[in-house]
Amino acid sequence: MTMATAATTDPMLPQPYSVRQVVKETADTFTLTLEPSNGAGGNRFQPGQFSMLWVFGVGELPISISGDPAERDRLVYTVRSVGQATHALVSREVGEAVGVRGPFGTGWPVEKTEGRDVLVVAGGIGLAPLRPVIYEVLHNREKYGRLVVLYGARSPRDLLYRKELAAWARQRETQVLVTVDYGGLSWRGHVGVVTTLFKYARLQPARSLAFACGPEIMMRFVARDLETHGFAQENIYLSMERNMKCGVGFCGHCQYGPHFICKDGPIFAYDRMRPLLEKYEL
Amino acid sequence: MTERVNQYVLESRDFQQLLDALIKRGYQVLGPAVRDGAIVYDVVESLSDLPIGWTDEQETGRYRLRRRNDEALFGYVVGPQSWKKYLHPAEVRLLTAERSGRTFRILNNEPAPPRRAFLGVRACELAAIAVQDRVLEGDRYRDPIYAARREGIFIVAVNCTQAAPTCFCTSMGTGPRVRGAYDLALTELVGPGKHEFVIEAGSDAGAEVLAELAPSAASEALCREAEAAVERAASQIQRRLDTTGIRDLLYTNFDHLRWDNVAQRCLACANCTMVCPTCFCTTVEDVSDVTGTHAERWRKWDSCFSQNFSYIHGGSVRSSAKSRYRQWMTHKLASWIDQFGNSGCVGCGRCITWCPVGIDITEEVRAIRESPASSKESSHGKP
Numbered sequence: 001m002t003m004a005t006a007a008t009t010d011p012m013l014p015q016p017y018s019v020r021q022v023v024k025e026t027a028d029t030f031t032l033t034l035e036p037s038n039g040a041g042g043n044r045f046q047p048g049q050f051s052m053l054w055v056f057g058v059g060e061l062p063i064s065i066s067g068d069p070a071e072r073d074r075l076v077y078t079v080r081s082v083g084q085a086t087h088a089l090v091s092r093e094v095g096e097a098v099g100v101r102g103p104f105g106t107g108w109p110v111e112k113t114e115g116r117d118v119l120v121v122a123g124g125i126g127l128a129p130l131r132p133v134i135y136e137v138l139h140n141r142e143k144y145g146r147l148v149v150l151y152g153a154r155s156p157r158d159l160l161y162r163k164e165l166a167a168w169a170r171q172r173e174t175q176v177l178v179t180v181d182y183g184g185l186s187w188r189g190h191v192g193v194v195t196t197l198f199k200y201a202r203l204q205p206a207r208s209l210a211f212a213c214g215p216e217i218m219m220r221f222v223a224r225d226l227e228t229h230g231f232a233q234e235n236i237y238l239s240m241e242r243n244m245k246c247g248v249g250f251c252g253h254c255q256y257g258p259h260f261i262c263k264d265g266p267i268f269a270y271d272r273m274r275p276l277l278e279k280y281e282l
Numbered sequence: 283m284t285e286r287v288n289q290y291v292l293e294s295r296d297f298q299q300l301l302d303a304l305i306k307r308g309y310q311v312l313g314p315a316v317r318d319g320a321i322v323y324d325v326v327e328s329l330s331d332l333p334i335g336w337t338d339e340q341e342t343g344r345y346r347l348r349r350r351n352d353e354a355l356f357g358y359v360v361g362p363q364s365w366k367k368y369l370h371p372a373e374v375r376l377l378t379a380e381r382s383g384r385t386f387r388i389l390n391n392e393p394a395p396p397r398r399a400f401l402g403v404r405a406c407e408l409a410a411i412a413v414q415d416r417v418l419e420g421d422r423y424r425d426p427i428y429a430a431r432r433e434g435i436f437i438v439a440v441n442c443t444q445a446a447p448t449c450f451c452t453s454m455g456t457g458p459r460v461r462g463a464y465d466l467a468l469t470e471l472v473g474p475g476k477h478e479f480v481i482e483a484g485s486d487a488g489a490e491v492l493a494e495l496a497p498s499a500a501s502e503a504l505c506r507e508a509e510a511a512v513e514r515a516a517s518q519i520q521r522r523l524d525t526t527g528i529r530d531l532l533y534t535n536f537d538h539l540r541w542d543n544v545a546q547r548c549l550a551c552a553n554c555t556m557v558c559p560t561c562f563c564t565t566v567e568d569v570s571d572v573t574g575t576h577a578e579r580w581r582k583w584d585s586c587f588s589q590n591f592s593y594i595h596g597g598s599v600r601s602s603a604k605s606r607y608r609q610w611m612t613h614k615l616a617s618w619i620d621q622f623g624n625s626g627c628v629g630c631g632r633c634i635t636w637c638p639v640g641i642d643i644t645e646e647v648r649a650i651r652e653s654p655a656s657s658k659e660s661s662h663g664k665p
């Protein structure tokens with residue numbers, strides 16, 4: 001990981017960024033584009049990493065970077081408003097400042113997928129930390145094998161990045177499948193949990209890596225089903241979520257058995273998570 | 283009479299000279315003092331600030347001060363506070379920010395803490411400082427607040443010559459003799475008609491202070507007496523925590539019935555984590571003024587015993603008291619080893635003394651060890 005430099009400065013001090021754009025994705029989810037207030041550029045991050053975003057006087061939250069790693073002049077986040085701090089975050093107006101710390105954590109091991117197929121499995125807001133992987137693969141198409149995106153949302157109205165999903169589906173060597181829990185009358189697509197899409201995915205498990213992000217219960221089922229479809233445990237990666245107050249290993253909140261989700265994760269290979277996922281209230 | 287090269291003798295009537303030498307060097311000296319029926323750490327300027335002639339009686343769930351029949355300065359064991367009070371304080375301001383227009387500025391951090399000397403650091407406490415050093419400045423990220431407070435601390439360690447019934451440093455390999463990074467180490471010898479300290483330097487800074495005191499070399503006999511006093515403390519220690527295979531023992535007994543048993547007694551009051559010299563967990567609170575132009579972020583001690591600690595949208599991950607006690611004990615004794623290469627427990631016994639219902643970490647380990655769950659029974663939690 002390329003995180004070593006962070007240790008020299010104060011990792012607890014946010015940098016002011018200003019909101020350049022706010023896009024409404026769904027009724028409760030917004031994509032914010034931030035740029036450094038002081039004009040400083042260079043926001044290298046790895047797909048899967050997160051930032052700690054601070055709303056002045058309100059609070060600070062871990063939010064995954066959902067933008068394109070090739071666009072170094074900005075940081076993009078997709079935030080679902082579920083409570084006080086996320087609500088304050090998505091209510092920022094263009095030009096207002098947000099504090100940013102990070103990027104923190106491990107990324108998806110995209111480099112391991114070179115020459116192999118990439119399977120992305122997302123549930124709900126879980127598509128946000130996976131979008132940088134999709135950008136990376138589509139920008140460097142020749143480096144990677146097939147890209148399969150399986151995405152599940154509650155309802156058609158809850159689908160994120162709707163236009164992009166359609167555009168990705170038109171790329172070569174790319175398959176995008178979407179399912180919803182409740183379709184409604186006008187929905188012609190798949191209905192059911194995301195794992196029901198596995199039988200339509202065209203890829204070779206033996207030469208693929210799978211990246212999954214969504215509610216923990218969903219990831220458990222995804223990982224289990226991928227195993228039965230022939231994926232080795234060490235070729236399945238999950239993005240874990242726990243309460244976080246610091247992002248850098250100081251506050252203790254994100255502990256998950258022997259791991260700190262913030263600095264050892266949030267992305268872990270399934271072979272390491274499997275024994276822990278079975279433990280209720282770990 | 284033979285003498286040892288690096289051990290000297292300091293008469294108790296000259297003890298003030300040691301304080302003066304430290305104060306003269308610009309150190310704020312922090313050491314033991316009696317406050318509200320307990321020995322805590324506070325600013326020490328003169329000999330009379332020290333808990334002269336006091337000792338502490340400790341048992342499971344019990345602490346009280348009692349007068350000794352001598353004038354010992356360090357005749358107690360450990361109190362409810364530890365040095366994390368200064369190195370990793372209960373509340374510290376992370377930042378101050380001011381809004382200007384639509385943006386904000388982060389104003390500069392706190393002034394640097396004063397140069398400090400810690401007087402009376404016990405072996406288990408020295409070990410605990412090393413444990414927190416590893417967590418807060420020895421991992422991927424360095425906590426600059428801790429690092430600034432830690433840097434340049436002058437440590438006057440004290441060998442224990444008596445132990446409390448709650449102590450188990452011998453099981454954790456941390457005491458009662460001080461080892462590691464101290465500047466000066468003292469062994470107090472007090473008896474009929476005599477009161478003196480065997481003193482030795484553990485660093486150049488310590489040697490410099492020692493030279494100023496111009497003490498005479500300790501006789502071989504006196505050094506032996508000091509060693510015997512520390513050995514006596516070691517042999518007083520009755521509590522044991524068998525650490526053999528402790529990590530796997532706790533990992534494989536995740537579903538042991540003993541966790542339910544302890545949950546019946548545990549009040550989840552978090553006392554054990556507050557008094558523990560190694561517990562480092564914190565939360566952050568935001569405050570802002572009425573006009574909304576000034577904001578601060580404060581870091582405060584938190585505890586894995588609180589329900590909110592593991593809250594993520596929808597509910598707490600560890601909502602049962604059982605899961606929270608298990609997190610505490612498993613972190614201390616097992617996952618800490620995976621995380622930082624050593625145990626998170628130094629055997630100081632504070633959590634035993636200060637538990638209002640007398641839960642004893644050594645007893646809980648023993649109960650699990652004596653009837654381990656079958657591997658079949660373990661790790662099949664509800665989803």
Ligand SMILES: Cc1cc2nc3c(=O)[nH]c(=O)nc-3n(C[C@H](O)[C@H](O)[C@H](O)COP(=O)(O)OP(=O)(O)OC[C@H]3O[C@@H](n4cnc5c(N)ncnc54)[C@H](O)[C@@H]3O)c2cc1C
Pocket residue numbers: 050059060061062063064065078079080081082083084085086087125128129240241242243244266593594595596
């Ligand atoms: C590594 C990581 C990446 C994340 N990425 C995203 C993302 O890209 N988009 C997004 O919308 N959400 C993301 N989340 C979840 C997001 O952090 C929570 O939804 C948010 O903290 C809820 O805060 P709140 O105050 O609005 O909600 P409340 O329910 O009022 O929460 C109160 C407090 O609890 C804590 N908390 C609550 N839920 C979570 C949670 N799920 N994770 C961690 N702490 C929580 C926070 O400290 C929060 O301030 C991520 C979480 C993690 C750990």
Ligand code: SF4
Pocket residue numbers: 554557558559560561614626627628629630631632633634643
């Ligand atoms: S767990 Fe208890 S005995 Fe161990 S270091 Fe903490 S307070 Fe001391």
Ligand code: SF4
Pocket residue numbers: 252255555560561562563584585586587609610611613614
């Ligand atoms: S025992 Fe609990 S409060 Fe103490 S360091 Fe571990 S998680 Fe934090």
Ligand code: FES
Pocket residue numbers: 243244245246247248249250251252253254255260261262263
């Ligand atoms: S978020 Fe603070 S230790 Fe991981």
